[in-house]
Structure formats: C-alpha cells, structure tokens
Amino acid sequence: MKGLRLLRWSGSVLSPRTRPCCFLHKYQYQYRAQPFNLFRLQSSAAVPTRTIPEPEDDTLPPDPTDYTLLPSPPPSRAHSSARLSALHARLVLPPRLPLETLARCLIDPSADVNPNFNNASLSILGHDLLGYYTSEAILCRYPRLPTEVTLAAVYAYCGSKTLAAITREWGVEVAAAPGGEVDPGFLQCARQEAGNASVNGTGTQLKDLSNLSEEVSTRPNPEQQMRGWRQGASSKTVYDDYFGDEIKRTETDYSERPELRQEDAQRKAERRVTLEQASTGFVRALMGAVYLHAGKKACYNFFKAHVLSRHLDVSRLFEFRQPTRDLSKLCAREGFESPVARMLSETGRKSRHPVFVVGVFAGKDKLGEGSGGSLDEARIRAAVGALKGWYLYSPLEVRVPSEATEGKPWEPVLVDGGEVVV
Template sequence: MKRLQLQRWSGTVLSPRTCPTSRIAPFVRLQSTASSAARVEDVQSLENESPVYSAPRRRPRSQLPSPPVQAARESAKLAALHARLGLPARLPYETLARTLVDASADPNPKFNNESLASLGQELLAYYTSEHLICTFPRLPMTVVQAAMYAYVGPKSLSAMAREWGVELAAAPGGEVDAGVLQFKRVDPGSEVGLDPSATTRPRANVWRKSISSGVVYDDIFGDPAKKAIPPSAVDPRIPDPKTVKGVTAEEASATFVRALMGAVYLHAGRPAAKRFFREHFLSRHLDISKLFQFVQPTRDLGRLCAREGFEHPVARIISETGRLSRHPVYVVGIFSGKDKLGEGTGGSLAEARTRAAVAALKGWYLYSPLQVRVPSSTEEEGAEPWKPVYVDLGEVIV
C-alpha cells in the first residue's frame, strides 16, 4: 500500500488559519461604529492575554437582542429610509440601524441609541431655543417652553417618525429587519408616567411652581425632569433584557428621531446637522400667537404700560352695530395717548375690551427684528463677527 504524500495546499485544509481577524471576526459581535484597525487591535490584545484562545460559537440571530451589524447592508427598508430622508452619504447604514434600536430592546450601550439620543436632544434644544429667543425676544418663558414642546416635544417627534415611514417591530430580536424600530413594549396594565419622587424638585408633592423654579428644576418643556442617577449607582455589567422596563411607542419614536439628529452631527458635521434641523423641524408651521393664555389681560396691559413709561391705556368704542338687537357687535380699541395699541370685536363691550387688550399684549410679545441672526451662525467658516441681539426686560411679573 502506497504512502500518501501531503501536498502544500493540504495544510490550509487540515489546520486553521492563524490570522486573528479571519478567526474571530465572524463570531464576535463588534460595535458598528468601530474601525477595522481598532478591531484588529482588540483581537490581538485578547490573544495576548490568553495564550490558548478558542473562538466562541456563532450565536443564531434568534438569540441576539438586536440585529447584527452586517444585517444593516441587507435591509432594503433601511436603504429606503436613508434615501427618503436625504441623509448624508457619510452616515453609514450601520449607524442608521443603531438609531432604530431602543435601550429597552438591547441594554448594551454599544448597540442601542441611548448615547446618540442624548446628544441629539441637546442639539435640538440648543437650535430650537436660539431660534425662538432671537426671533421673538419678548416671549414669556411659558410660551417659549410651549413652542419648544411643539417643535421638538415627544408628540411632535413621534409624528415625524410616522411621517418618515418608520415601521414599529412587534417585538425586538436579532431576526427582525434592521430597518424597523425595535423596542420593548410596556406591559398591559402598567402605569405610564414619571414618578413624583424621581424628579429633581425637592418637594414634588407640594403644588408650587414659579418661573424661576421651573428653569432650575424642570426640563426644557417645563415638565418635571428626571433625577440623574449617580455614577456610583450604575452597574458596570450589562443588565438582563428581561429586567429592563418597556417604553411606549411614542417614547421610542421620539428617541429614534433624537438619535438620528445626533448621528448626523457625529458623521456629517455641524453644517449637515443644521441643514437637517432646518429641513425637518423649522420647516413645520407653528402659529405662536395661539400659545398665549391671559388670565387678566387688561391688568397686565396696564402694568406693562406703567413699566415702559407709556400713558395709561384707555378703551374706546370705534364702531358698533345692532345695539338693541339680539346679536350686537362692538369694535373697541385700546389707546395709550394718541397711539392705538390693539383692537378687538365682541358681542358685548366687556368682551370687545378684553379682546383688544389681548391683541395689544400679543403685538408687544410677538415683536420680531427684521434681521434675525442666531449665535450658532458664527461657527460657520467666514462668518461675520457676532453682534449682540435685542434683549427685552422680560414678561410682566405680577
């Protein structure tokens, strides 16, 4: 019987390759935003620590809490979402897929959108607040908070996600398409809302809220802010997905929009982030005049005129019709000296006077300069030096 002669190519079949990337890359779940060089360094450091290293077995997709990284290139829905929103080419599909994974679906911070959403929330708050304050410098604080809620509040962001065509997954998992929003739904019958004891207010049960306390203790919308978890209380280990609480569809959709804003800023830079903000947020029409709610407009108008040194406002009838009929109409104007501050109509003299006072107050608070420039415009290349904008004394404090 002849002895078999092993050829040179037989060594590649009988023994595995010694290249670290070819041995571990298909089996290890790597972060989507990590570079290939960093992956090789991590693998080499891992092999240096353990002389005898055995590659872990490949986990099936059904056992993963979220889709693997390579699934982003296989999703047609993800590519359609990228093209539909006109996202920059610098934003990879892997990061876009990461923005669709909520922390309730995958508690691992390397694969969920929690960090991107934190950055996106700060950017949205900054761009929105500077636009409102520079465009309408006399707005009361409550109206500013209501306008910010209308622009970047959770309900508005959730509606934007639906308009973008983002689908919601029934349940998170590795076998789910990477182009759908994945989150753990709230269990039926559970209470939804913020616990008063988990807020930053020292005495949350006492109903006392002022403008200054709202700025200090509340969030950008004037709602009670969540209490920050101290670093010592954070468990360094990844929590069990079964113990993570679920979220509502509205909260998960809003988190996705915030994470997408942060991802655009990280990958494409500041100009692309501001362009994305203008196209998708500031382009939405908002009638700020409907956000006002006055309790005693005539008294507020009198105090405003006294503060600004104007003559005391006086209500005068401009015209009327049908005084003795069932439906009379009165047109009343508010005058300060020879200047007419506002005009209103009503079925009675008191109603017309109140509406005229409201119109005068809205005309004062909705003042807007002709040329509006925000502070973030100075960050652009070749921008002109910053010129201070108009700063008002503030609302009338009673």
Template sequence: MKLSLQSKDFDRDRNPGRPSLSLRRHNLPPKKESPPNRTPMKRLQLLRWSGSVLSPRIRQPTCTRSTQSFLTLIRHQSSAPSPPLPEHEQSNNLDFAIPSPSQEAVLKSAKLAALHSRLSLPERLPLQTLARTLVDSSADPSLQFNNKSFAVLGSKLLSYYTSEHIISTYPRLPMGVIWAAVWAYVGHKALSAISQEWGIEHAAAPGCEVDPGLLQFKRLPPQTDIVENGHTLHRGVSARIVYDNEFGERPSQPSPGVEGVPTTQANATFVQALMGAIYLHCGRPVAKQFFKEHFMSRQLPVADLFSFAQPTRDLTKLCAREGFERPVARIISETGRLSRHPVFVVGIFSGQDLLGEGSGPSLTEARFRAAVAALKGWYLYSPLTVRVPSSTEESDAKPWEPAMVDPGEIIV
C-alpha cells in the same frame, strides 16, 4: 481461583465417583444431573460480556463548551423548567444572545437602504450607524449597540437650535410661551409625528432576526398604568428654569416595576439619535441643514400659545414699566345694541396710539379681546433681520451684531 467449565468437565470424566475440584474447594453439595430431555446450557463468556456490555465506554467530548452553549440556545417546549446552568456556562451563553441585528444583515437590508435614500442622508453616514439609531435601549441594554448615546447628543442639539431660533425671532416672548413653542417643535409628540411621516415601521419584538430597517423597542405590557410619584407643587418661573428640563417640566423618572417604553417615546428617541449621528459623522453644517429642512420648515402659530387671565391688568403694568400713558378703552363702533346679537368694537389707546382692537357681543368681552390683542402685538415683535448666534460658527460668517434683549415678561 477461577476455573473454566472445560476444566470441570475434564475432572468429572476422569473420576466419575469423585466430586469435582471446584465442589471440594467450596464445600458445596454436588450438582444434580439435568434431565435428559432438557437442552444443555450454552457456554457463556462472562469476561467478554463484562468488558463490552456491563462497563460503559467513557468518551471525552472534543469541545464541551461550544456544544453545551449551542444546545442551550435551542428553545424546548416543556412544562418542567430546565435545571440552572453553572456560572461558567452562563458567561459563555452571553456571547450567543445578541439582541441586535448583525453587521451582515445591515448591509443586506432593503428597508434600511430605502430609509437612507428617502431622508436624503449624506453618504458619510454609514448604514451601520443608521441601524444603531433604530435600536432602543429597552431592546438592547448595551450602550455600544443601542441609540441612547446618540439620543442624548441629538436632544441637546434640537433644543439648542430650536431655542435660539425662537428667541432670536421673537425676543419678547414670555418664558411659558417659549417652553410651549419648543415643545411644539421638538417635543416627544412632535418628534413621534415626524418619525411617522418618515415611514418608520416598528418590529413586533426585538431580536437579532429582525430586519435592521425596523425600529426595535420593548413595548409596554397591555393595560399598564404609569403612575407618577410625588405631589404637584406650584413653582415659579425661576425654579422651573433652574431645575426643570428644556420644556419647563420635571425630568421624567422610570416607573418601578414597568419594563418597556411607550411608542411615542421610542419614536422620539430615534429622531434624536439620528440628529446626533448626523452631527458626529457629517459635522455641524450638515446637521444644521438637516434641522432646517425637517424641523424649522414646519409652521407654528405662536399667537395661539398665549393664555391671559387678566389682560387689562397686565397691559396696565406693561405701560407703566415702559413709560407709556395709561391705557384707555374706547368704543370704535357698534351695531345692534338693543338687538339679540349686538356687536361692539373696542380699541385700547395709550394717548393717541392705538395699541389693540377687539370685538365681542358685549363691551366687557370686546375690551378683554382688545387688551389681549395689544399684549400679543407687544410680545410678538420680530426684528426685520433675524440672525441666530450659531451662524457665526460658519467659515464665511459676518461679524456678530448683538441681538435685542427684552427686559422680560410682566410680573404682577
């Protein structure tokens, strides 16, 4: 039973010699009277204190998920790691972590509009698609926002158009030279050089705050060595045609434990993705015209791609296969045979026909160069009218005439 202080004072005033009611109930000794010079104790209302101070007021937040997920996006500078979030909170945070630029930023980007105008891209190619081609898969793993799907289509188109152009122009080229020519036109280093000529700039780090006109990719850490696993085996041309890529090389596998891509690969992927995007949005004629203007307009010295170990033997095998007379080396002219710097001019003849001519400081060197010139004259044959198979897909195309097909290179 609780009694206030006023009821206790009333009992004490009415019966001064009798203990108070509260003291008699609890069997406690009587309180000593305070000295007269001490200030009397103030009356405290404990019930009011216990309701307003001691017990905290509990208030339910109106939107717990949005508040907590917003606070988790704030970067805190602290030495101690933050506690892990529950699973339902982690799933909500994925909606806010967008590594690609937003659509509003794409429409306001001056760099992106300048790139679209600088490359003379058709109006049917929207800026949103152009911005997507600038996002590498290392920057945004989502296939709906990176350029990986465009790059797969673009790489096949570039390889197809380049291969048919080279084979139709030079139908007698060896397979190794064809691979080297395709690599020189649409290899990673060639495409990276093309992207630099287009004025493509790189972002320091990928993120949603980056300008959409910059190429976004995750860079390799400094001093990272990419080690290729496995042993290099000697394989024939047939095995390389079946199992290798369009350049006659084994498909590259990502190195374990390495995050990021080289700059050359990121540039090449962007060019491939742009080619695929143009093909999807604008059609085959526009994509092929873009290929001719930016890729086939580059001059490639195909004669410098040859490498012969024993040209005289290869020339002998070639003449035997084609039914020509056996090649014979003859001196056409010479000067300074007994001097320090002699010069010999040697020609390779098959009957009365001159197959090749070469000069050198010795007869052996001149004969070697003459055999190389004869082989290049055979392999670099080009028809007067070059027509590729894809030209028949046009609406006003002429009927297809079979192109020349060579028996193949010399196998010794």
C-alpha cells in the same frame, strides 16, 4: 476658533462594530460584556482587537447565520436591507452617514441593553442639540415671549409627541418584537404592556394589583414632594429642563447597600417603553448621528428641514387671566400713557346679536383693537390684542448664535426686559 476633531473624542460612536456569530451559548454573555471591534479608526493610533475565546470542549459552534441568538440585528446586515437604504434616501441623509449607524439609531435600549449597539448615547447628544437649536430659534425670533409661552413653543417643536409624529411621517415601521432576525430597517423596542384592562368585558383583570403595599412604601417623602410644588417660571428655567419639566434626580448610595446596583441594572435590562418613547429616541439619535458624521452645518440643515419647518401658531399659546391689568402694568413699565378703551364702531345695539368694536389707546397711539358681543368682551379682546402685539414682536432679519462660527460678523439680538410681573 478651531473646530473639534470628531474622530478623536467620539470613537466609540463613529467606529462600526460587529458581533461574532461563531460563539456558543455559554460565551454569549461573556462576549456581550466585552465586544470586540473588527474595524480601525482612521487615525494614527491603532485600535486593539480582541480575540474570540475558544471553547473548552470539542462541540461545533452554532450556525453563523442563526441571528436568533442576538437581541438585535448585527451591523453587517445593514447593507442587505432595502428598507434601511430607502429610509436613508428618503430623508436625504449625508453620504458620510453609514447604514450601520442608521441601523443603530433604530435600536432602542429596551431591545438591546448593550450601549455599543443601541441608540442611548446618540439619543443624549441629539436631545441636547434639538433643545439648543429650538431654543435659540424661538428666542431670537420672538425676543419678548414670556417664559411659559417659550417653554410651550419649545415642546411644540421638539417634544415627544412631535418627534413621534415625525417618525410616522418618515415611514418608519415598528417591529412586533426585537430580535437579531428582524430587518434592520424596523424600529426595535420592547413595548410596554397594556394597562389593567379586562379580558373581553368579562371583568377578569390582566394584572394583579395585590402588591399595592410595595407601591405605597416607595412614595416620596415630604421633602421630595415639596420639589414638585415649585410652579414659578424662574425655577423652571434654573432647575428644570428646557421643556419646563422637573428633572428626576435619584440619589442612591451603593456603598451602604451594594445589592441595589445589581437590582438597578436588572431593572434597566427589563425596562419596557411605549411606542412614543421609542420614536422619540430614534429621532434624537438620528440628529446626533448626523452631527457626528457630517458636522454641524449638515446637522443644522437637517434640523431646519424636518423640525423647524413645521408651522406653529405662537399666538394661540397665550392665556391671559386679567389682560387689562397686565396691559396697564406694561404701559407703566415702558413709560407709556395709561391705556384707555374707546369704542370705534357698533352695529345692532338693540338687536339680538350686537357687535361692538373697541380700541385701546395710549395717548394718540392705538395699541390694539377687538370686537365682541358686549362692550366688556370687546375691551378685553382689544387688551389681549395689544399684549400679543407687544410679545410677538419679531425683527426683520433673524440671526441665531450658532451662525457666528460661519465667518459672518455677529450682530447682537434684542434683549427684552422680560414679561410683565404683577
């Protein structure tokens, strides 16, 4: 299978962009609507360049070094940032990843709404890559995991809280406020305001909650509320994202009310995010940038070094309500004999703290073993141990589908019948 040429379909991401500094205030928004490119892609097709509009009057342009006119630092300042170079070396990023792209990954869309200078496009690509690599690693390593446990494991590896913790571990600091004069090595975002707290315990609220009528009018209708009532595991795998969360779908008809388009654009421009959301977007954008600049192999190595290398005890993600019933259904489905609980040993039966050891057997095979302060507790723990022993089966050699393109023959992995349905 032929590989894709990244430079042909991702020129808007790979080509570094600059902002002209010699423009007047009245041309600022005109430029931001049509940014020009000073660089050319390394391909046969030439990239057309746009010229800066000349001012109508004879006033002198502002100082070119006045970066306060820009919402985010220009890419030309990336090579002069020691903090950015240190981050590039600390993460052992590929040499093909330029500092301009790394600086772009640190700019959240809330800080700069221009898609040519924020990490929105890179974050979408990195979000899909993280979900794909994490899902195939978990499903190939534990092919018998239930759906709920699989979704919880994927969230534990690449969820928002985990990616925010990774950002802190990398030593990335957040700027107090975004701006063109800020060092490009800081994570820039427009932070969300605090909740409706009181000022120094005086009872004076920071926000006015008089517009409750508007919030009540924007509540979803009963048809939209029924979408949130779906709790089945099958619906989460079909309709929701790879975390099992419902995808927010907004259907807005701009043809009947064109003024809504401008309101939505203004709402996006004034959007503020939390520190966790900005950190999550940075890690996802960096994942996508490594994939575009260095290729698939370097991206997968970066994923294994920083995400998949984190320890996760999958056995603690299980929660059984009636383990003895589930074990009986599992044995009936797999053609085993009915499970029977037998006491293996005991100590201190008439004391204050007795201990009973119970084993669950299917014929002559022992499925699980558990101990407890009573016979019922030990029997339930033995059934839980037997179920975990079945679901946590892992093959000796784990291979994922993404390794099939490296020239090695593909060997199919185990496809289990699924979790027990009671």
